[in-house]
Amino acid sequence: MKLPGFSEKMAGLIGSVNSSELARVIIEHKERYIVQTEAGVYQAEITGNIRFSARSRADFPAVGDWVRITPMDAQNAVILEVFPRYSSLSRQAVGKQADLQIIASNIDVAFIVQSVGHDFNINRLERYLAICYSGKIEPMILLTKTDLIPQAEIDSLMETIRKRLPKVKLIAISSENGTGYNLLEETMQANVTYCFVGSSGVGKSTIINHLSNEEKLTTSAISTSTQKGRHTTTHRELFVLENGSIVIDTPGMRELGMTDDSSGIDLTYDHITELASSCRYDDCSHTGEKGCAVLAAVENGELSEETYQNYLKLKREQQHFSSTIHEKRQKGKEFGKMVKAVMKEHKKNKY
Template sequence: MKLTDLGYKDHFEKYRAEQKLLQFEVGRVISEHKERYVVITEKGEYDAEITGNLRFSAKCREDFPAVGDWVALSIFDPDFSIIHHILPRSAVLSRQAAGQPTEKQIIAANIDYALLVQATDRDFNLNRLERYLTICHASGVSPIIVLTKTDLIDPDTLASLIDKVRRREKGLPVFAISNETMDGLNEFKSIIEKGKTYCMLGSSGVGKSTLINRLSGRDTMQTGAISDSTGKGRHVTSHRELIILENGGILIDNPGMREVGITDQEEGLGYAFDMILQRAPECRFKDCTHTNEAGCAVIEAVQSGELDSDVLENYLKLQREISRYETSVAEKRKKDKQFGKILKDYQKRDVKGKGN
């Protein structure tokens, strides 16, 4: 297997030469679990860990390798290799780390397309879909909407769901498939490009693992059932993993995400809700919040039926999340700066005390 088959591009090689990293092997991180990594190179797969220097210099979670990263490494044997350097990332999908309001968690790096998977039964949720779209647009990743389990609903209901998605998310590709009857699967397979990287996003139990098995042509992923009592999926994928598909496409699977926290993704919000931004310049006030101002063109669009009220409510909710995240980050930086000043003053006094 060549590096180009794994998505390697010319700018990575140029960077390696500029940074004098050519003495190291280069590979792509295909799985990560508790700071232990599996890296694939032209020679095969290797267990890896990062150098002490890389660990010491890391200021946050983003500074550690993530699935999809290209890394420079030294290989000693199949069970032991060392990652020295992470090559610059492009198109990084990230979300707010669970329980850590100032931390980002990288979902996957160096992504071309995101497959936004929703089941057509109890999982279907347009507001959640817009969360995923906000993340994608902020990262420069092209989204593709995939509706699964179409065999569980009648054709009229399916047509209605597809229409809802297309009316609310205009211009985006939408595919409806069944992993059981295979309906729509060949059409979906035909868009997967060799050497391109796809990241699969969705809740537990929407059929991601089964879909991967269909796309890869083998039982790559273990599959699980849905709880009849709760309607919720059971976790099957426990960590992120990169898989080479039957036609040469590259797919990154993710554990089902119950929470999709938004970070500093204001630009992505604008793309995901472009119908609001198109009307905003018509508002009477330049700083209109689209909540209760007189002369708000966005509110008028809702009142006239041109814009769905759910769209505006979800937009305002995500906007508040972005504002809270940015405020939390600013407060953390302020506290870190104050602590650094206290530490510096203490060190100065300590030096003076020793001098006396």
Template sequence: MSERNYLLYQLGFTSFFEEQLKENNDLGLDIARITSEHKERYTVKSEYGESEGEVIGNLRFAAESRADFPVVGDWVLVSSYDEGKVLIHKVLKRKNILRRQAVNRESEVQIIAANIDYAFIVESVNRDFSINRFERYITLCYDAGIEPILVLNKSDLINDQELIEIQNTIKQRIANVSLIISSCISNDGISEIEKFINPEKTYCFLGSSGVGKSTLINLISHKEILKTNVISELTQRGKHTTTHRELILLENGGVLIDNPGMREVGIADASKGLDQTFFIITELAHQCKYRDCTHHDEDGCAVIEALNKGELDADSYQNYLKMFKENQHYQSSEIEKKQKGKRLSKHIKQFKNRKDWH
């Protein structure tokens, strides 16, 4: 393997992107990966090192939405124009995108990162712990085709019996997802996280502010890569210092993406993710009397029947209903937005025709 190929391999360059590079090799551009983004200013890493980047005018003007701009994890085609600076000409097709409903922006999606293989979903055992949030993150991951791994951090804050109870609760609600118990104080669970990390693969860390994501990344990398703050004695929460997404290359292989803490994990168009996260409800739904059953109060609903018999967790069911409603609302908003766009295009066309007639 050449030095160039090895460097790209370390950054997560696979045959999926190599084929696209071959298709665009007549452009004479270099391949690079977006490692950080801040207000449409980018840092990219390539075989030649790290550079500052900005998108060219054609890419900017042709963009139909924010999703057409580069995000952390993207592979892009670039050209050098100054020392340590590059122009971004094209974003290669993404293997997947991790996204959520944009905060306070109805029917808009925020892309969190792209081209991810695994997601470490971090929760701490203190008062901020929420199984519902675990299920939300899992849904986003499944919808994107990303394998989720649960990390229950700060296990040193509670006693063994309390920890066992939380573990059992998680296992009852969430099946078929790996669970790691960790502590940044005792280093418990760090080696288990490291076992999941392999060269060529890309990982992201998800969770609320102060759950210990940056500290975990520092421990995994065996050096102080990300800045962290001390834990507040009053709230038992650390202050998360990550203000933007950042891609980190580990010395032993593997690429990590750290994300700012997210208090809101809104569901956009994530039907596939919902079906996979709540697979028990999905299977029961096939037995419902009506195909369009909402599993709320319909006669002949197999989901309600299982709930009444105690065969379905009530809290998980309520969380499913809430996320299902968010998903439907987003889909309805998208349809309405497309219809408005079609009506506007029709009016413009009619106006042009009248103008031509006169």
């Protein structure tokens, strides 16, 4: 059995390791993992050392990770080490301040899936792009359920996306009539890892079922009462298609908070980054300073107000998360110093 997605890129990060100990995480569910090796598939748990040495949840295994294992029997194994990641799809952990959640890792291309109906939101597309660029993942946009609207509306939506996001590849598909699937399948290559991300109900699981020619994943329609997608996929899972492409399905994400890495925003809004280089002040916030080239571009119509406002919103999120992480780390250092001082005083008094 060939390991899914092992490449020279990953070999350079891993170095020398016994092939019988090398595995890839294909399912993650509440700290229980399914890993695949050349020999077969194991249920796996992490060691206590990984658990207690982890600085955050981001240090735990994620779907797509390459790990070193030791088999316990024919079905069970223990994960001894998580190898470095060359890319990762991450977001702010929902409901946990200053924590990062790894959604999936070692991804080459992320398909950002939006349907032409209720889900279409170009501001959200830019948010996903920033997350992908921050994680060193190439983004592509999949516009789904195109059978629901006339071709003229599809053309208009695609033109809107291309005008605002000219550098991102765009494919429009319909799982109902198969339109666009030839182009999607031609795009996907063997031994390359792809991830499908987007809100619930946009058709991610249906796409994977179509590509694999079997019902691997349960699907459900948009709720007619709330116009929101139902959470069909409840965990992350990796599949290998017949052509050798590797795909990772993820649960629908309504919340996608920015991380502390600003590079993704800069790449998503590279035209604003370029404008900013002409601002009068190096530390220009682009909100009210005299001589701001970004504000000038908004005023003369070169930069749309919507794009500008979304850029500021993502920047504020990123800066807030960065400051929260810094504050958390500072508190951790101060607590560590206090513990050392107490232990030193205790030792002194003991003798």
